[in-house]
Amino acid sequence: xxxxxxxxxxxxxxxxxxxxxxxxxxxxxxxxxxxxxxxxxxxxxxxxxxxxxxxxxxxxxxxxxxxxxxxxxxxxxxxxxxxxxxxxxxxxxxxxxxxxxxxxxxxxxxxx
Amino acid sequence: xxxxxxxxxxxxxxxxxxxxxxxxxxxxxxxxxxxxxxxxxxxxxxxxxxxxxxxxxxxxxxxxxxxxxxxxxxxxxxxxxxxxxxxxxxxxxxxxxxxxxxxxxxxxxxxxxxxx
Numbered sequence: 001x002x003x004x005x006x007x008x009x010x011x012x013x014x015x016x017x018x019x020x021x022x023x024x025x026x027x028x029x030x031x032x033x034x035x036x037x038x039x040x041x042x043x044x045x046x047x048x049x050x051x052x053x054x055x056x057x058x059x060x061x062x063x064x065x066x067x068x069x070x071x072x073x074x075x076x077x078x079x080x081x082x083x084x085x086x087x088x089x090x091x092x093x094x095x096x097x098x099x100x101x102x103x104x105x106x107x108x109x110x111x112x
Numbered sequence: 113x114x115x116x117x118x119x120x121x122x123x124x125x126x127x128x129x130x131x132x133x134x135x136x137x138x139x140x141x142x143x144x145x146x147x148x149x150x151x152x153x154x155x156x157x158x159x160x161x162x163x164x165x166x167x168x169x170x171x172x173x174x175x176x177x178x179x180x181x182x183x184x185x186x187x188x189x190x191x192x193x194x195x196x197x198x199x200x201x202x203x204x205x206x207x208x209x210x211x212x213x214x215x216x217x218x219x220x221x222x223x224x225x226x227x228x
Contacts, residue, residue, distance in 0.1 A: 045219035102154030
């Protein structure tokens with residue numbers, strides 16, 4: 001069965017520190033998609049990135065970067081120079097059939 | 113509107129009551145999803161619509177849960193005879209693509225259901 005594991009329940013950092021959120025997945029599919037979503041205190045899930053299984057290139061968007069490694073079934077997310085506004089719960093998700101399978105999330109707290 | 117909207121935002125029900133949760137997807141989005149998010153957990157899939165067709169309802173936890181999207185836009189999730197274990201946030205998401213395209217899903221703010 002498909003599964004997403006986010007082993008880090010909560011991470012606390014001080015502003016301007018770099019932080020990496022880990023995501024490990026299990027799937028039998030040869031073609032699949034991976035996602036990251038941000039859930040701020042307001043509760044609404046915000047899409048951050050989608051990556052398909054054939055594209056292992058790392059991606060950078062501003063202070064955000066993603067490292068996809070099929071060999072280790074990981075899709076890690078790094079925030080460089082973290083800011084207080086980055087405080088949220090971050091979810092990694094995997095496509096399965098018609099739906100997304102979410103991990104349990106990592107709560108990131110960035111202190112000033 | 114610009115995004116997915118859900119109503120009500122908060123609902124308190126006595127055990128045994130029926131509730132109806134509404135979702136207005138982004139205009140033109142073909143796919144619509146319902147998820148249930150328990151406290152401290154990730155969202156869990158309930159059901160999927162492509163236009164008005166309910167193509168997957170494998171995540172509905174019991175026959176007390178029912179969803180519809182009769183005209184291919186607005187959707188309603190109905191829970192009959194609510195139980196305390198139904199307390200959760202119910203999230204609706206829409207996507208522009210059809211089945212299997214895995215375009216990003218845009219989420220609404222959710223309805224927080226509390227069953228007393």
